[in-house]
Amino acid sequence: DAGVTQSPTHLIKTRGQQVTLRCSPKSGHDTVSWYQQALGQGPQFIFQYYEEEERQRGNFPDRFSGHQFPNYSSELNVNALLLGDSALYLCASSFVDRAEAFFGQGTRLTVV
Amino acid sequence: AQTVTQSQPEMSVQEAETVTLSCTYDTSESDYYLFWYKQPPSRQMILVIRQEAYKQQNATENRFSVNFQKAAKSFSLKISDSQLGDAAMYFCAYRSQIYGQNFVFGPGTRLSVLP
Numbered sequence: 001d002a003g004v005t006q007s008p009t010h011l012i013k014t015r016g017q018q019v020t021l022r023c024s025p026k027s028g029h030d031t032v033s034w035y036q037q038a039l040g041q042g043p044q045f046i047f048q049y050y051e052e053e054e055r056q057r058g059n060f061p062d063r064f065s066g067h068q069f070p071n072y073s074s075e076l077n078v079n080a081l082l083l084g085d086s087a088l089y090l091c092a093s094s095f096v097d098r099a100e101a102f103f104g105q106g107t108r109l110t111v112v
Numbered sequence: 113a114q115t116v117t118q119s120q121p122e123m124s125v126q127e128a129e130t131v132t133l134s135c136t137y138d139t140s141e142s143d144y145y146l147f148w149y150k151q152p153p154s155r156q157m158i159l160v161i162r163q164e165a166y167k168q169q170n171a172t173e174n175r176f177s178v179n180f181q182k183a184a185k186s187f188s189l190k191i192s193d194s195q196l197g198d199a200a201m202y203f204c205a206y207r208s209q210i211y212g213q214n215f216v217f218g219p220g221t222r223l224s225v226l227p
Contacts, residue, residue, distance in 0.1 A: 033215075035215075035217075040220075041220070042116075042203050042217035042218050042219045042220050043157075043215070044217075045214040045216070048214055056213070056214055058214070088155060092157075092215070099145045099162065099164075099207055100162065101215065103149075103157035105155050105156040106155045106156070108155075
């Protein structure tokens, strides 16, 4: 079992550009959540996907959007990048009715 | 909304000694889960221990144990016989028992283990 895998591991983008981050959940998991972790802080919830629909959303602007595919993998898209979007983006997968979640190693996004 | 507070930004412990990391939380719910996650420099969040709020017995996992005080909304982590590999950021996290809710994380405590 490969666990939760995220790609790419590192990414550098220019302010104003768009970025897509990808997540493959742990085998069998049907729910994917995305978190933003700024340097020196705890992760902040962005949104959660289940059955290809956004179920919950944290306090993030519409520039942040996502998608879940039939195989449960997910993408996080960020438009019109700002310097403040620089962070580690973590993907977590779980069964929808279970408490525990497993995290990927994250994608480090740097906006210059 | 739930909040999680970790009042110790940094802690250090001698190898083989015991250290306790503090966490408090605020919620109006009666049923929930509490977690401690470890984040080493590799960045991957690793589950250390989990506690269900309805259980009075404190959870233990080998060298890791918690002191869960529901009335005080306190959830501390004790690491016994500290090892060099325990050095990492430790995050306390809350998750509602309501179907499919997200995690609420604290700001973290950086633990250093001194040889």
